[in-house]
Amino acid sequence: MNKIKRALVLIVALMMAISVIGCSGKTEKADATSQASPTRDEAGLYKLPVVDPKPEKETEQTYDVVVIGAGGAGFSAAIEAASQGAKVVILEQESVVGGNTSLSGAGFNIPENWVQKSQGIEDSVALFKGDTMKGGDSKSIEPLVDVLVNRALPTAQWLRDTVGVEIMDDFQKHFGGHTVARALVVKGGVGSQMVYKMYEKAYELGVKIKVNTKAEELITDESGRVIGVKASNKSGQELVFKGTKGVIVAAGGFAGNVEMRMKYRPDLNETVKTTNAPGHEGSGIVMAQKLGAGTEQMEYIQTYPFCFPTTGKIAFVADTRMYGAPMVNIEGKRFINENDRRDMVSKAILSQSDSFGYMVWDKKIMEEARTLEIYKGEYDKLVADKLLIEANTLEEAADFFGIHKEALATTIKDYNSYAEDFITNGTDIKVADKEFHRNAKMAKVENGPFYIQKVIPGVHHTMGGLAIDTEARVLTIDGKVIKGLYAAGEVVGGIHGTNRLGGNALTDITVFGKLAGETIIKDTK
Template sequence: MKAFKKHLSLFVAMIMLFALMATGCAPSSKTYVGEGKGKHGAIKVEVTVEKDKITDIKLLENTENKVLSEPVYEKIKNLIVKENNANVDIVSGSTATSKGYIEAVQDALKKAGLKLSENKIAVKPLEEKETTQEYDVVVIGGGGAGFSAALEASKAGSKVVILEKMPTVGGNTLISGGEMNVPANWVQKNLGLTNDSADLYYNDTVKGGDGKGVPEMIRVLADNALPAAEWLRDYVNVKFLDNQLFQFGGHSVKRALIPEGHTGAEMISKFQAKADELKIPVKVETKAEELLLENGRVVGVKASNAAGQALTFKAKKGVIIASGGFGSNVEMRKKYNPEMDEKYLTTDTHGTTGDGIVMAEKLNANTMNMEYIQTYPIANPVTGVISLLADTRFDGAILINQEGNRFVEELERRDVISKAILKQTGAYTYQLWNQEIADITNNMDSHKSEYEELVEQKLIHKADTLEEAANFFNIPIDSLKATVEKVNEFAKNGKDLDFNHRGKLISLEKGPYYIQKAVPSVHHTMGGIVIDKDARVMDKDGNVIKGLYAAGEVTGVIHGTNRLGGNAITDIVTFGRIAGQNAAEEK
């Protein structure tokens, strides 16, 4: 009996010991969910806290642009965890996005009962280990043109670097719709459309720019558009919709390929992935400031980074300028076209300030068409941002004024539509479409964050009836009804007797309806550096500047007075590739 009690006591003691051990091993960390407001909506995070220390941050919900936001989030997360401090400065160039993320983390910490540190810390930029670096090809600009050039130069065996002054890559390509005009493309064949050709595309582009583009350069664009698109599809792995095309204003037929997601994010994310695969370094927050010239040849770039370092990037073979236009540089806009002053907002990124043009001009580079600055007709009246949601215009949505009347053909050139809008009451327009048109375009889900932002700003309204749509914006209902009745009749008969709509009008007899307020916003600068068919930069005497190439919106040879919708992507990829291939062959 004594032995039994002894064994029982030992057994109980062991159980208690195991219980104590289990208690000691139990996780002491807890998670808390916080929410902040980003540029395009809510940002939710889950913060893990262990013994008053932040050990992890997970992103739960995010409506920001993925390509733009992820590097910013990662940078802030690493700093917060390392310093155990969420009192972090916002990231320059990504103000709203970084602010929303920081707010979300701070919200979670409040729920955890942790007091926010009074010591504010800055997100420190990375320093370069070597202030002088040597490559075969140096590319200025991390947008579509820059990546196209870099990939081709690398593919040809060159050692390449990309310099991007903003915190993230993408440029205007990233925030665009990403549509690309390609004559005789595979989607046209899928849809049974056989009435397109490189010649028709060439003629549309020449006419669209009022003959002010360089014909031989437009010929190169037209003849190389299809190979460029196939390269994107097959080599870069960009996914395009296989059953839908856009017909932008000024085009004779539907020919614009549409990327998955209906934005340039598909293209830029695939460009970045390919660059990673090829081990092409991308130096963000690194601003090119001067082109280095030796014995009449460009041999490198002087730059500075956010860490304050003066850097030199030597180029054995060539430098490619792919830094975009100057739509965000108001002073430069006014210099060449005084009309385009502060009263215009812009759809462009903050980095679109004409740096590449200025640097090239210091080497006597020639420029042309600098006075031609395009506005995008359907943009947000508060922010100036392009409305991708309103791509319904290409599938039958109509434009009306404050009086409820149509006033222009919806598939006219961008400059024509913009000028027509500015002549209307208040210098704005309304775009009206119904669910049938929304289902054709099928982009409402793709641009959900834009829709929610417009709803919050009271710039868009979904209405069950025309009366409700009219009342929301104080439009005379009788006029709106009369306009819609005419459109319905035109849709039925297949002929627009008022404005000769070159696409297909859709009946607006049935709701629900969407009505959106919009204004023109500076979108594209047609002028820029003069290049030849090999993308070599030309000086004012008509001579090649050796070792210097350019591609994309920084050039001024293609679009003349007005860029047709969908031609920017064709331009940047076609001439980006040409620049990369030829720079890699420099001796």
């Protein structure tokens, strides 16, 4: 009898596996994202499918939980709620999932993480909290920061062990403003690899993912409780998605909405490009505000210093600064601690005579940053766009951009002597760098080939957004809970104060995304 039972279980498991893994061996998706199967590119990176619009059979559908936005926060919330048995749908307005999470450099700060332990780096939750508060000029809402820092490590373990996100076990990033290197990096060094694993896990748990479907309005019952979302899709349908347990807004920030950002920062007009993916218009904030939701710290908007001057997109190749590369101006002189806070570095770049910065490094620094291993595609694009030059001598590289080469030679000579003091004599880095007191690594720029990359700041992160309590429930202007409404990710305000530290967003969105999924289930048990 037992044998028959075991055989039956095996057959059912096999049939389930076949329905998930198609005969070709590729993962087939049966819902709205099914029309293009995800694949890996030549470099072995997962590619998220871009999906053509497809009409819905039912224009009104009922779920337990409706999530708005298929970025890291939305997926984390959906996975957690679905793991607890809820029937979940994610609405995504674009034709591909992932949002900014997908574009990200996939570095996220986790204190006391396993890579730190293997590298002998001492860290603590308290140190991480201190850095985060300081980085935001102590304007962060402290109870929210407590949630962020205390849940960081368990959430990273959940991402690795439950969601299946692949994380490098021998590589970390040291983002500006952090006392120690504490940023884990997802394999492949790009956020789409994190999203892909989230997408797989969500699918495995039966989460429905409706791409090309834009949430337009929140629906409430007569008591004011949020019970669903009105949406429209690219097939021209008007849709209703009911959520018997409620709605989680995870629609990202508003860096792409020039009018909205200028309301709070008039200087960030249309001439300043954005690093963001399309679809970051702040519609999640506006929808909730229509129900009386409060906002926090909308005026705090971050620019990212190291972007493509042509498009405003982030240039990860400039991460060489974390491995020792200095930055100069067109006059060939350094002008700031390259690893300082993003707002400070951005401001400094824009106040140079031509409003550009020029990162300078050599072969050894590039090897340590693993630039060609992780960011080869971007490197090639920068070279093709004449935004990066490789040359045998520094003079040749300087000439390419018209940088004052004698001044550059002096700058690099001085910088190398500071690096020497730091490396050979073990002098404290901030003391060794006599001019700008770097807080991340210094290395000599001495052996060719040499590289110079031209950079400019772009609008990157909106720290302001919806007011939430410490369990991700959306609050009114008076601080009361809006029943049935939860929010997580960049759509939320108050966690990062005036300035989000690098690598703190992915920690934020996964911590609060998972938490929103937990709370919506807990509140409706």
